[in-house]
Amino acid sequence: xxxxxxxxxxxxxxxxxxxxxxxxxxxxxxxxxxxxxxxxxxxxxxxxxxxxxxxxxxxxxxxxxxxxxxxxxxxxxxxxxxxxxxxxxxxxx
Amino acid sequence: xxxxxxxxxxxxxxxxxxxxxxxxxxxxxxxxxxxxxxxxxxxxxxxxxxxxxxxxxxxxxxxxxxxxxxxxxxxxxxxxxxxxxxxxxxxxxxxxxxxxxxxxxxxxxxxxxxxxxxxxxxxxxxxxxxxxxxxxxxxxxxxxxxxxxxxxxxxxxxxxxxxxxxxxxxxxxxxxxxxxxxxxxxxxxxxxxxxxxxxxxxxxxxxxxxxxxxxxxxxxxxxxxxxxxxxxxxxxxxxxxxxxxxxxxxxxxxxxxxxxxxxxxxxxxxxxxxxxxxxxxxxxxxxxxxxxxxxxxxxxxxxxxxxxxxxxxxxxxxxxxxxxxxxxxxxxxxxxxxxxxxxxxxxxxx
Numbered sequence: 001x002x003x004x005x006x007x008x009x010x011x012x013x014x015x016x017x018x019x020x021x022x023x024x025x026x027x028x029x030x031x032x033x034x035x036x037x038x039x040x041x042x043x044x045x046x047x048x049x050x051x052x053x054x055x056x057x058x059x060x061x062x063x064x065x066x067x068x069x070x071x072x073x074x075x076x077x078x079x080x081x082x083x084x085x086x087x088x089x090x091x092x093x
Numbered sequence: 094x095x096x097x098x099x100x101x102x103x104x105x106x107x108x109x110x111x112x113x114x115x116x117x118x119x120x121x122x123x124x125x126x127x128x129x130x131x132x133x134x135x136x137x138x139x140x141x142x143x144x145x146x147x148x149x150x151x152x153x154x155x156x157x158x159x160x161x162x163x164x165x166x167x168x169x170x171x172x173x174x175x176x177x178x179x180x181x182x183x184x185x186x187x188x189x190x191x192x193x194x195x196x197x198x199x200x201x202x203x204x205x206x207x208x209x210x211x212x213x214x215x216x217x218x219x220x221x222x223x224x225x226x227x228x229x230x231x232x233x234x235x236x237x238x239x240x241x242x243x244x245x246x247x248x249x250x251x252x253x254x255x256x257x258x259x260x261x262x263x264x265x266x267x268x269x270x271x272x273x274x275x276x277x278x279x280x281x282x283x284x285x286x287x288x289x290x291x292x293x294x295x296x297x298x299x300x301x302x303x304x305x306x307x308x309x310x311x312x313x314x315x316x317x318x319x320x321x322x323x324x325x326x327x328x329x330x331x332x333x334x335x336x337x338x339x340x341x342x343x344x345x346x347x348x349x350x351x352x353x354x355x356x357x358x359x360x361x362x363x364x365x366x367x368x369x370x371x372x373x374x375x376x377x378x379x380x381x382x383x384x385x386x387x388x389x390x391x392x393x394x395x396x397x398x399x400x401x402x403x404x405x406x407x408x409x410x411x412x413x414x415x416x417x418x419x420x421x422x423x424x425x426x427x428x429x430x431x432x433x434x435x436x437x438x439x440x441x442x443x
Contacts, residue, residue, distance in 0.1 A: 002107045002108065002109060003107065003108050003109070003110070003111060003113075003114055003131055003133065004105050004106070004107050004133060004134065005105065005106050005107075005108070005114050005131045005132050005133055006101065006103040006104070006105055006106075006132045006133070006134060006137055006165075006169045007103045007104040007105070007106070007169070008103075008118070008123050008132065008166065008169045008170050008173055008247070008251040008252075009123065009166075009251050009252065010160065010161070010163070010166060010251075010252045011102075011103060011104060011166075012160075012161065012163075014160075015159075068200070068432065069200070070157075070197055070199055070200020070201070070203070070204065070432065071156075071157065071197065071199075071200065072156060072157050
């Protein structure tokens with residue numbers, strides 16, 4: 001006799017997000033950098049800001065911070081990011 | 094005439110042999126590596142009925158990625174773990190607790206730090222399900238203890254993608270990630286049960302869940318003095334602060350009968366234990382030099398900066414459990430201080 005069993009995964013359609021249109025150049029643009037709360041991330045972001053300004057001609061760098069790497073972005077921080085042409089975010093150890 | 098339950102929505106697969114089912118699920122990565130019980134519609138329906146849940150009911154939502162935990166899917170994984178239907182209300186209560194914001198389910202399950210869920214069950218449901226609170230309590234031997242904890246892990250794997258190397262970024266993990274669920278020995282302890290201390294009314298059943306690192310076993314069989322006994326527990330916590338993580342949060346402390354009887358005979362309650370441990374689990378940044386961490390002694394607040402294991406005495410989860418003989422105990426440290434906090438949740442209709 002056949003054994004009929006059920007799929008254990010969520011099988012729910014997950015809302016898909018789309019990549020924003022790529023910028024052709026960063027020159028003259030406003031770029032946001034997200035500090036995700038990890039220790040010493042500011043050292044990495046300071047270096048990144050220098051590179052963006054000196055090598056890519058970025059006009060303005062805006063810095064954002066979320067309190068904790070493992071919790072969602074506060075909505076007010078997300079809203080403030082709309083002032084940017086691009087934002088750099090990531091997680092790592 | 095009773096109404097027929099709503100139909101199940103999951104995709105079904107048909108096989109001729111039980112072993113084929115296991116091979117298929119293993120091949121799909123739908124297990125923790127151990128064999129599974131085939132989740133048939135009848136078994137899944139029995140789990141849902143035991144917890145009085147409709148298949149489409151949302152048990153909780155993982156907050157970061159907004160993934161829903163639907164009752165039907167939780168039941169499928171509960172069957173796969175080897176649970177009896179009667180265990181389902183416990184699994185549901187644990188998942189509801191883990192979806193609370195303070196538990197930080199996403200962070201604690203994805204982290205390189207590799208945490209497990211330490212689950213303590215209190216109240217009448219422990220005895221109704223035949224759970225173990227005595228011999229070998231932190232390990233194998235009891236179906237309910239073993240499969241309830243495992244069901245939670247399978248839900249993380251199959252519903253939330255907490256798969257090693259994918260969302261689960263654990264560097265090491267620890268054996269508790271297979272399953273880590275115990276009952277408190279309420280019958281053989283003079284102390285207030287953990288859930289009651291955390292606000293659950295007497296007579297109700299509840300779970301408490303903590304994102305934890307591996308248990309650290311200790312021993313002191315050479316004193317009857319509660320302060321000396323607890324000094325050994327405190328030393329272990331300080332050692333964890335030095336070698337693993339200094340951040341304060343919920344620690345669990347499991348006290349088996351031999352040491353429990355000595356501490357209780359001196360008139361100590363759980364609150365006295367919490368106060369003592371709170372006072373004796375502090376250290377200074379300079380002590381890191383003794384464990385190879387000299388380079389961070391001068392950072393931040395400098396060598397005299399003081400750290401505490403607990404934010405307040407109530408952070409300590411004191412649990413009466415373990416076999417009758419042996420002057421052992423265990424400390425179960427938090428994953429990462431208070432970034433994930435212990436959550437207590439009542440079990441519906443228990």
